[in-house]
Amino acid sequence: MSESHAKNSILRSGPERLLDAAGVSVDRMPMLHVIFDRMAAQCSENLRQLSAAPAFFSVDAIGTKRIGDVLDAYEGNVVIGIFHVQAWDSRILIGLDHNFVFALAEALFGGDGGEAPTVEKRQLSNLEIRLAQKTFELLGNALQGSFATVCDTQFKLERVETRLDFAVIAPRNTFGVNAKIKLRILGRSNEMFVLIPQTALNSVRQHLGRDLSADMSVRDPRWTKQIKTEIGRTEVAVRGVIEERQFILADIASLKVGQVFALQATTKTRVKLECNAQPLFWCNLGQADGVYVLRVDEFVNQQQEFIDDVLSH
Template identity: 20%
Template structure:
């Protein structure tokens, strides 16, 4: 068979697959729901705030896709090994599904255990252990909590994690032929990127279908407040350098120029003498010098200094 014949056959097969997909999807009667895109965007924002607090690591999230596909196709595309979280609650009629791939779950487990996730084995196909499933349950509960908050744009919600499944049969929350909305979120944690899928059977949306058909962005100020809280929390956990100024002395330049290696300079520092702790050249505390039982020099804070801000002269001399 010539190369041109092979190329033509592949083209025909691709065309046939596309036609089959179009015919299969034509069997479903449904309206696309623009508010699901808005809810997906809110999920991205909320998870970007919530996951760093849970795992003590920055999280980058994005809405990769919103698909309307049959339940059977969802089950066929489940990752190996499989981690499924089934949730229930208002406003859904029935169960909804969260699917995490190995990259998301194992990286989250490593981070929650205090590791750095650099050596996470993402090629292992063994089933998840009980410990890994336990941490996955915590992560799934956080995901449902953020979905509950994201749904507030269309009304009140009350969701909870019902169970964890590790077999494909556990994903059958609807018939294989039932249409589902699948929001796929891409999460990057500690340099590892994976997918988190939220699968909602179309029938489960019955109570809120009219609201999901509208376009309403809602108030964005809540999200801004969340970002302020996140940035504030990250600043509080940041490391800074502190300097202890033990003594300040003035010497003639001529004397300084005459110093040689081996010369001794007496600063007159004694135990119990006052000193100053500075950060970025800004005085922070007055302290008293002393020694611990192990012989190390230590300081005891005696006074917290007020940080004076420099204000520009407004030009009014009166």
């Protein structure tokens, strides 16, 4: 336990300790419902860009349960992503049951749901674990964005575990907030969960207890129009990527002044146009009036980009 964490434990009041010992009802933290609904909506949007098959995330249930009881329910049938949340000085879990991973792999690699789902109990392959890791990164970004209205922090994926013995983030007899989220894809319903130790939410509990109905106000159409206009004028930076290369740390350490890197690209190689590290278009490179120009050719197929990223690791 870190020094700051220990100090916070000492300074907590008696009522707070009693609440932690008994488990705080999520009804006392109504913003959690909003946050997980936003996460589900963002995940649905992200997956629609990657999969040709219709996919929909929805929050099935949110409750407070002992951490050990949650993990025991998935014993031998789950892959776990462990995230570090620096602002909370804590870690959280996101779990995907094996059927979730199987269905996602089938959809992303061109399946149409015509084959019967996998019923045999087996361990995930290396490819499926890599797919799960990329999925955790997308889920972590969605959760981070959903929590942005409550706190500005990062959800950093530390590691992926297939054994629950190594998925330890808090004592098993302590309480945590458990959100079950369903993924509907290829005509099947699959499950994932988010598990946050209750003590991790102490620093933002006041914000989570906010009543959104008190914040509601009548929308001003003129103000809404003004916001849209100003957003449309926002400047964004884009970059054209001709070629990317992977290096290991030893390669970087051995670089010398004057060293030349040969590129495989030619004048006919298409250029990827990116904004905020997100690929947007494939472009053709040319010249006009003495400067380089890009002509948009087609949208980037994000599903294929995702698959190529999984296969390249």
